[in-house]
Amino acid sequence: MIDPMVVDLSRWQFAATALYHFLFVPLTLGLSFMLAAMETVYVTTGRTIYRDMAQFWGKLFLINFALGVATGLTMEFQFGTNWAFYSSFVGDIFGAPLAIEGLMAFFMESTFVGLMVFGWSRLSKAQHLSVTYLVALGSNLSAVWILVANGFMQDPQGAMFNPATMRMELASFADLIFSHDAQSKFVHTSIAGFVTAAIFVCGVSAYYMLRGRHLAIAKRSFRMAALFGVLSSAGVITLGDALGFVGAHAHPSKLVAMEGIWHTEKPPVGFNLIAIPNEAEMRNDYALRIPYLTSLLVTRSLDEPVPSAEELVERAQGRIRSGIQAVTALKALQSEPDDAEARARFEAHQDDLGYGFLVGLYAQDQDPALATETDILLAARDAIPNMAMVFWSFRVMVAAGLLMLTFFILAVIFTLRNDVEHHRGFLRFSLLMIPVPFIACEAGWLVAEIGRQPWTVYEILPTWMSVSTHSVTHLVFSLTGFVLLYSTFIAIEMYLMVKFIRQGPTDHDRTPAITATAK
Structure with missing residues (x-):
């Protein structure tokens, strides 16, 4: 018998560690390519100010990278410690991308990070630039495999259930890698990292301009980040819409939660800009709507139906009844593998097996x-x-995305007019913008992961079945320990970041000859 409190605490622990870890990931993904862009300008022009820019932002990248690795290690081990049945059930599929990610992150990526940090005086310009690009490529390829694994949980492709082993088995590695959810999510997440890095660089550069320090580096960094950011923010919004379109067809229950659609409506369906969902009564107590917009976003038409929670609940009841037949037939096969009647009954209902497992949480024994x-x-x-x-969470993410796009448009206008340092109000606003992309990324993670519930693997393995058989006391202790440990990591990150930002890069403004050359 599985205690629901064990399920909740296991979910809380994984959510806490994942949310902490995801504070580091986007900045690593985006800042690595910004470093490569800065160093490319240095190599092609020979202007040393761009080398000093790359070295300064590289210090901040290294701090973030190191703590990102530290917080990420324990996440993968949790699959074995807190989610043992899940690991056993889908380990043949889930283990492959995680193993490749480990090789990418801890061999390729970490090796080239060392060369990037210590190789400035030991490698030629071209060699060091190649290493920097390999760091950026390794960081983002590492994210690919994590998102392939997550994509399988959201939209399981390339696998089949074997009733003899009671496990999911890999059927097509290509289908696993190239699932629409995994690829759309990877591009969306990576570009969100570019936006995060651009906001971070703009904010820190604004800090220097407000204090009249390191102006040569600050203005150039701000300009590169603004141009980098305006393209990335437009891309992340566009690709986010594409990801929503893909998810609407693969994962309709997440769609109805994102849109707040309780009851079936005749198309075209309006968009709930603001709503107060009432879970108990399956309705919205209040809703401010934009006519037609949900139909346009989800179906790209005005006459195709949009799913509703009411419709999905009714459909789920039918699938649960079918799934119960699959579970009973599976039990019969476990007792008598040659039972032809049980095998035929299982094959007829096996697509609904997950729904049969789902009802077990409420059933007697x-x-x-x-x-x-x-x-x-x-x-x-x-x-x-x-x-x-x-x-x-979805609306927080979207609002943050639109705010960042507006910010970058203004930033590009001011920096191309070469008077951004005179807009002190905007520079102060740039500092306040630093937390916004992190909030957006965390909100996006909540949409993806809470929106998948009640499944660990969508429509195949319910979350309540996936946990290990720990005690509540054990999980309270480990959850407390992880929260304290990760809070310490965050404090270390903040301390080191603030220390090196205050210290600043090499000050070109104090050396007239270098300043003249840079200009």
Whole structure:
């Protein structure tokens, strides 16, 4: 018997470590390519100011990279410690991208980071530039494999269930890698990292301009980041819409939570700009709508239907009943593998096996065969994720994205007019913008992960079945320890970042000859 409190605490622990870790990842992804861009200008023009820019921002990159690695290590181990059944059930599929990611991150990426940091005086310009690009490429390729693994959880492709082993087995590595969810999510996440890095560089550069320090580096860094950011923010919004379009077809329950659609409506369907979802009564207590917009975003038409929570709950009830047949047939096959009737019944209902597992949480003795109609209804209601959390997290992410696009448009205008240092109000606003992309990234993670519930692997393995058999006391202790440890990592990151930002780069403004050359 699985204690629901163990499930909740296991989820809280993974969420806490993932949210902490994801504070470091986007900056690493984006800043690595910004370093490569700065060094490219240095190599092609020979202007040493761009080398000093790359070296200064490289220090901040290294701090963030080191702590990102430290926080990421424990996340992968949690699959074995807290999610043992999940690891056993889908390890054949999930383990492959994680193993490749480990090779990418801890061999390729870490090796080239060392060469990038210590190779300035030991490598030629071209060699060091190549190393910097390999660091950037390695960082982003590392993210590919993590998102391939996550993409399988969101939209399982390339795998099949083997009733003899009671495990999912890899059927097509190509389908696993090139699933629409995994590839769309990778591009969206990587470009979100570019936006994060651009905001960070603009904010720190604004800090120097407000204090009249390191102006040569600050103005050039701000300009490069603004141009980098305006393209990236436009891209992340466009690709986010594409990801939503893909998700709408692969994962409709997440869609209805994002859009706050409880009841089936005749198209075209309006967009809930603001709503107060009422989970208990399956309705919105209040909604401010934009006509037609949801239909245009989700179906690209005005006459195609848009799914609703009501429709999905009804569909889930039918699939649960079918899934119960699959579970009972599977049990019969475990007892008698040659039972032809049980095998035929399992094959007829195996697509709904996950829904049979889902109702087990509510059934007597957690046995789906003993589920009542009330149990089936409760499980079917669970098929819709927490509407309020997904709905508002999605809107926080979108609002932050539009705010950042507006910021970058203004930043590009001011920097191309070469008078950004005179707009002191805008520079102060640039400092306030630094947390915004991190908030957007965290909100996006919440949309993706809460929106997948109640599944660990969508429509195949319910979250309640995936956990290890720990005690509540054990999980409270480990959760507390992780929160304290990761809070310490955040404090170390903030301390080191502030220390080196205050210290600043090499000051060109104090050496007239160098300043003249740089200009």
